[in-house]
Amino acid sequence: MTDAEVRRTEPSWIWGGGLLAASAVVPWALGPGDAGTLTRTLAGLLFLAAMAVFAFGLRGAGSVVARRGAGMVALLVLGITPLLFSLVTPTQVDLSDVALLQTLGYVELAVTAAAALVAVVEIARARVVPGPWRWAPAIGLAVVVGVQVIGQIVGVAVGPQGLEHWGVALALGGFVSAVVVPLVLGGAAMALGGRGLPAASPRIYPSA
Numbered sequence: 062m063t064d065a066e067v068r069r070t071e072p073s074w075i076w077g078g079g080l081l082a083a084s085a086v087v088p089w090a091l092g093p094g095d096a097g098t099l100t101r102t103l104a105g106l107l108f109l110a111a112m113a114v115f116a117f118g119l120r121g122a123g124s125v126v127a128r129r130g131a132g133m134v135a136l137l138v139l140g141i142t143p144l145l146f147s148l149v150t151p152t153q154v155d156l157s158d159v160a161l162l163q164t165l166g167y168v169e170l171a172v173t174a175a176a177a178l179v180a181v182v183e184i185a186r187a188r189v190v191p192g193p194w195r196w197a198p199a200i201g202l203a204v205v206v207g208v209q210v211i212g213q214i215v216g217v218a219v220g221p222q223g224l225e226h227w228g229v230a231l232a233l234g235g236f237v238s239a240v241v242v243p244l245v246l247g248g249a250a251m252a253l254g255g256r257g258l259p260a261a262s263p264r265i266y267p268s269a
Contacts, residue, residue: 068257073114073123078250080111085243098147105144108243112140115250123254125184132183138176142169143239170209177202190253197249201242208234 084107088100116136118124126132146169150162181199184190211234 068259070257071123071254073119074125074250074254076119076254077111077114077123077125078247078252078254080107080114080247081243081250082247084108084111085240085247089240101147102144104239105147109137109140109144111247112136125187125189126180127187127189129183129187131179132187135176135179135183139173139180142172142176166209170206173209174202174206177205191258194249194253197246201246205238205242208237 084104087107088104091100091103113136114123115125116133117128124133126136146165150165177198181202184198185195188195
């Protein structure tokens with residue numbers, strides 16, 4: 062009598078990872094132009110959908126936080142925050158908007174960091190995602206927070222006279238946060254979902 066290894070694919074991780082990757086790719090594929098607000102809104106909706114799938118799973122299975130209340134709330138807050146702030150942030154920036162943008166940046170950073178911190182802790186505690194991949198969101202969080210903090214420090218250091226340099230720092234940080242990290246995490250989620258999780262192994266009996 063032997064055991065045959067059986068792995069069960071996880072569709073929620075495949076869909077969640079695909080939505081997360083799409084939230085990074087779609088805005089760049091469509092381009093900014095006159096539809097900048099539309100593409101940012103679409104990216105925000107895709108990101109929110111990804112966080113919802115990761116939080117709840119599909120058909121009652123696949124929640125990366127095991128459907129624990131704190132983890133689900135954190136993922137939903139993390140998903141909706143970029144969408145809300147993209148809608149209230151001015152698209153055209155001048156010197157009079159520097160203080161407002163800095164304030165919005167600090168608030169968004171605080172809310173995002175708090176929600177993401179709770180989410181990564183709950184993902185690790187749930188132990189649904191196989192190790193060491195359960196720590197990938199924590200690494201992504203560290204990268205995102207790091208580049209955002211650097212961008213805000215540059216903004217404070219250069220002041221209104223260095224608006225151009227601050228814009229470059231924000232653009233670089235935004236690229237890492239909105240494109241690189243979601244693509245890496247989304248790709249990892251899709252790969253893990255396709256590989257699947259160990260399922261109950263059927264018994265194979267030799268023929269008489």
